[in-house]
Amino acid sequence: MSYATQKDGIFPSVCSLDCPDQCGLLVHKKDGKIIKIQGDPNHPVTKGNICNKVRHMTERIYDSNRLQYPMKRVGAKGEGKFVRISWEEAIQTITDKWKTLISSDGPESILPYSFYGNMGLLSAEGMDRRFFHRLGASLLDRSICSAAGSVGYKYTMGGSFGIDPEDTIHSKLMIFWGINAVSTNMHQVALAQKARKNGAKIVVIDVHRNQTGQFADWFIPILPGTDAALALGIMHILFKENLVDLNFLENYTVGHEELRNHVIQYDPDTVSNITGVPVADIYKLARMYGTTSPSFIRIGNGPQHHDNGGMCIRSIACLPALTGQWLVRGGGAIKGNGGYLAHNAERLQRSDLLAKKNTRMINMNQLGKALLELDHPVKSLYVYGTNPAVVAPEGNKVRKGLERDDLFVVVHELFMTETAKYADIILPATSAFENTDLYTSYWHHYIQIQEPVIKHYGESKSNVEVFHLLAKGMNFEEACLYETEEDMIEQALSHEQNPYLAEINLTSLKEKKYQKANVTTKLVDNLPTPSGKIELYSKQMERDGHPALPTYVPIEQDGDFPFLFIPGPNHNFVNSTFSHNEKHITLEKEPRLFMNEKDADSLGIKAGEYVKVFNSRGACTLKASVGETVLPGVVVTQGLWADLPGTNQLVNSLTSDRPADMGNGAVFFSCRVDVQKID
Ligand SMILES: Nc1nc2c(c(=O)[nH]1)N[C@H]1C(S)=C(S)[C@@H](COP(=O)(O)OP(=O)(O)OC[C@H]3O[C@@H](n4cnc5c(=O)[nH]c(N)nc54)[C@H](O)[C@@H]3O)O[C@H]1N2
Ligand SMILES: Nc1nc2c(c(=O)[nH]1)N[C@H]1C(S)=C(S)[C@@H](COP(=O)(O)OP(=O)(O)OC[C@H]3O[C@@H](n4cnc5c(=O)[nH]c(N)nc54)[C@H](O)[C@@H]3O)O[C@H]1N2
Numbered sequence: 001m002s003y004a005t006q007k008d009g010i011f012p013s014v015c016s017l018d019c020p021d022q023c024g025l026l027v028h029k030k031d032g033k034i035i036k037i038q039g040d041p042n043h044p045v046t047k048g049n050i051c052n053k054v055r056h057m058t059e060r061i062y063d064s065n066r067l068q069y070p071m072k073r074v075g076a077k078g079e080g081k082f083v084r085i086s087w088e089e090a091i092q093t094i095t096d097k098w099k100t101l102i103s104s105d106g107p108e109s110i111l112p113y114s115f116y117g118n119m120g121l122l123s124a125e126g127m128d129r130r131f132f133h134r135l136g137a138s139l140l141d142r143s144i145c146s147a148a149g150s151v152g153y154k155y156t157m158g159g160s161f162g163i164d165p166e167d168t169i170h171s172k173l174m175i176f177w178g179i180n181a182v183s184t185n186m187h188q189v190a191l192a193q194k195a196r197k198n199g200a201k202i203v204v205i206d207v208h209r210n211q212t213g214q215f216a217d218w219f220i221p222i223l224p225g226t227d228a229a230l231a232l233g234i235m236h237i238l239f240k241e242n243l244v245d246l247n248f249l250e251n252y253t254v255g256h257e258e259l260r261n262h263v264i265q266y267d268p269d270t271v272s273n274i275t276g277v278p279v280a281d282i283y284k285l286a287r288m289y290g291t292t293s294p295s296f297i298r299i300g301n302g303p304q305h306h307d308n309g310g311m312c313i314r315s316i317a318c319l320p321a322l323t324g325q326w327l328v329r330g331g332g333a334i335k336g337n338g339g340y341l342a343h344n345a346e347r348l349q350r351s352d353l354l355a356k357k358n359t360r361m362i363n364m365n366q367l368g369k370a371l372l373e374l375d376h377p378v379k380s381l382y383v384y385g386t387n388p389a390v391v392a393p394e395g396n397k398v399r400k401g402l403e404r405d406d407l408f409v410v411v412h413e414l415f416m417t418e419t420a421k422y423a424d425i426i427l428p429a430t431s432a433f434e435n436t437d438l439y440t441s442y443w444h445h446y447i448q449i450q451e452p453v454i455k456h457y458g459e460s461k462s463n464v465e466v467f468h469l470l471a472k473g474m475n476f477e478e479a480c481l482y483e484t485e486e487d488m489i490e491q492a493l494s495h496e497q498n499p500y501l502a503e504i505n506l507t508s509l510k511e512k513k514y515q516k517a518n519v520t521t522k523l524v525d526n527l528p529t530p531s532g533k534i535e536l537y538s539k540q541m542e543r544d545g546h547p548a549l550p551t552y553v554p555i556e557q558d559g560d561f562p563f564l565f566i567p568g569p570n571h572n573f574v575n576s577t578f579s580h581n582e583k584h585i586t587l588e589k590e591p592r593l594f595m596n597e598k599d600a601d602s603l604g605i606k607a608g609e610y611v612k613v614f615n616s617r618g619a620c621t622l623k624a625s626v627g628e629t630v631l632p633g634v635v636v637t638q639g640l641w642a643d644l645p646g647t648n649q650l651v652n653s654l655t656s657d658r659p660a661d662m663g664n665g666a667v668f669f670s671c672r673v674d675v676q677k678i679d
């Protein structure tokens with residue numbers, strides 16, 4: 001009997017959220033309903049601990065506001081007025097419209113728009129890709145999250161490969177660099193606590209003294225967008241004071257002599273002026289880094305959401321090589337670890353179905369532009385696993401685009417999100433607990449299978465199920481569009497190019513639930529860079545129009561507004577997920593604007609007062625929190641809040657859609673604003 005049909009018991013599951021920790025879960029059921037969710041005590045990384053968000057996940061699964069059946073719009077776009085329809089009518093309406101559009105405007109007038117609201121490979125990048133490849137729809141460049149940093153890291157290290165986080169308990173120095181790990185990677189913090197018991201020092205480099213800053217032994221505040229300069233300043237001192245591992249540099253890197261000469265210009269005075277970090281602290285940090293082993297850097301997403309984000313991560317990623325840390329257990333860095341668990345994307349996504357179709361690529365960070373400014377306009381948008389009206393930059397432009405009368409919008413969702421309110425047709429989505437799917441972490445080394453633990457909620461359907469129906473409605477005949485979840489998992493796991501997956505298949509996963517990538521080689525013996533070595537000097541970067549050596553490039557001026565605005569994630573939501581759930585809203589209370597006392601004083605703003613935050617793109621209203629958690633000239637807010645009645649808190653009204661230096665990444669944290677007291 002499947003887990004879903006059993007009324008009572010405890011069943012294995014996986015957290016589907018976009019979070020590096022990807023926990024193994026145990027789901028407790030009574031009378032067919034989930035009554036409790038706990039961390040799997042046997043999972044080697046989860047170790048029985050999960051975050052508060054998911055401990056309260058049952059409140060979301062059974063939230064009375066959850067969407068239960070398909071609906072069609074009866075009010076104006078954005079108004080949120082819908083009536084119930086059948087699945088037959090929904091699929092018929094969508095496929096009729098798409099057939100008409102394909103003959104009048106071509107298939108590229110249809111744009112799928114998705115992200116990782118559910119990290120399951122089948123849900124997020126499986127049957128959807130097959131379907132839209134077959135259709136010949138516009139392609140989406142999914143660049144909103146870590147694109148710039150991933151490209152930057154790849155120039156140095158060849159791909160998404162760092163160390164095994166389980167080894168970091170051996171580290172003696174752990175640097176959390178631009179990551180709010182207490183909120184966003186709690187199991188790395190648990191490992192840090194173990195390391196600290198063994199004598200490790202914890203350093204946090206951030207623009208905001210948030211919960212992770214408070215956890216640090218030493219918190220180093222830095223000005224936004226200047227981290228590459230700090231990394232280069234550390235290199236300057238390491239070379240000058242002979243704290244580098246020449247043996248390692250000779251054997252495992254290219255370009256260390258060029259780098260040594262290049263970093264002469266980044267002396268501590270210069271770097272201090274750029275970063276706001278005092279000269280003495282730059283020396284202290286560099287000497288600590290140069291003399292402590294094993295040292296580990298957990299590179300976060302913050303520093304790469306900037307104009308210079310790719311180069312910044314590329315620069316930080318050079319550091320462990322200078323001190324030879326990649327050969328020490330517990331030494332090195334993690335930016336991402338997705339490379340170890342790379343699956344067979346060709347077989348899963350079937351890009352061959354796209355073969356002779358002449359389509360185009362649209363950057364998801366420029367959705368507003370794509371909806372308003374293209375010569376050959378997008379006529380239909382199919383949204384799943386993301387909430388662009390809240391999370392995408394230039395929010396006002398996005399919402400204006402969504403208002404277009406001639407745009408046919410379908411949204412597949414669990415909740416009436418801000419985006420769903422603009423839909424012509426809304427389709428109800430299952431939660432991940434209702435599906436079969438395959439999960440690979442981008443931080444730890446485990447791969448996990450999810451089998452349904454509860455039945456479908458109302459008439460909801462999974463992404464895979466909806467694409468089966470859409471394929472049928474479009475009269476597509478390819479067998480791969482109708483394959484089962486288990487077929488797809490087998491195909492994703494049969495990947496001769498990835499030896500680390502050798503022992504892992506559908507049967508073994510069904511039996512064991514999670515398995516570790518079988519990493520048998522030393523990372524630096526096996527780097528997928530052009531030279532096979534760590535590229536301190538990168539010819540590829542030169543060919544791509546970047547400086548070949550790590551370099552500090554200032555962020556753009558972005559108007560005359562006095563403050564740099566950092567709108568990052570919060571503790572109790574995951575992006576905008578949970579922003580519609582009462583329990584999580586109560587835990588988080590309301591969005592605040594953290595500002596320095598000096599700035600607040602000069603504007604006459606007192607803690608607890610509401611302020612207007614604005615620039616040429618938009619405005620929002622936030623509650624001021626005054627203190628020393630940010631440097632003067634910097635303001636920080638947390639969370640992607642819903643557009644709740646009586647509020648004005650869509651922070652992406654203020655962010656720009658200009659692309660970062662690499663990977664078409666987003667520049668959420670490189671934008672300027674002004675702040676005004678509200679009388
Ligand atoms: N609770 C919770 N967990 C989450 C999420 C969530 O929304 N909430 N989101 C998930 C997702 S999709 C992602 S990508 C990750 C992101 O999680 P993280 O990797 O932690 O990234 P951010 O929180 O975006 O930014 C990290 C930190 O960078 C700081 N920062 C901003 N600019 C700079 C800078 O120029 N230099 C330095 N040194 N620091 C800077 C911010 O103040 C913040 O503390 O978290 C995932 N987990
Ligand atoms: N200002 C600012 N903006 C940001 C960021 C920031 O730090 N600051 N962070 C950026 C980052 S790093 C990211 S990754 C993005 C994330 O942004 P999004 O990808 O939009 O993430 P969520 O807001 O969590 O929205 C995911 C949606 O998917 C839905 N969903 C969940 N499971 C399923 C499913 O199985 N099927 C379907 N059809 N739907 C499902 C959920 O209900 C939810 O509404 O936001 C970006 N935007």
Ligand code: SF4
Binds near residue numbers: 019020052053
């Ligand atoms: S959100 Fe992250 S920490 Fe919380 S249960 Fe899911 S994977 Fe674990």
Ligand SMILES: [Mo]
Binds near residue numbers: 146
């Ligand atoms: Mo993300």
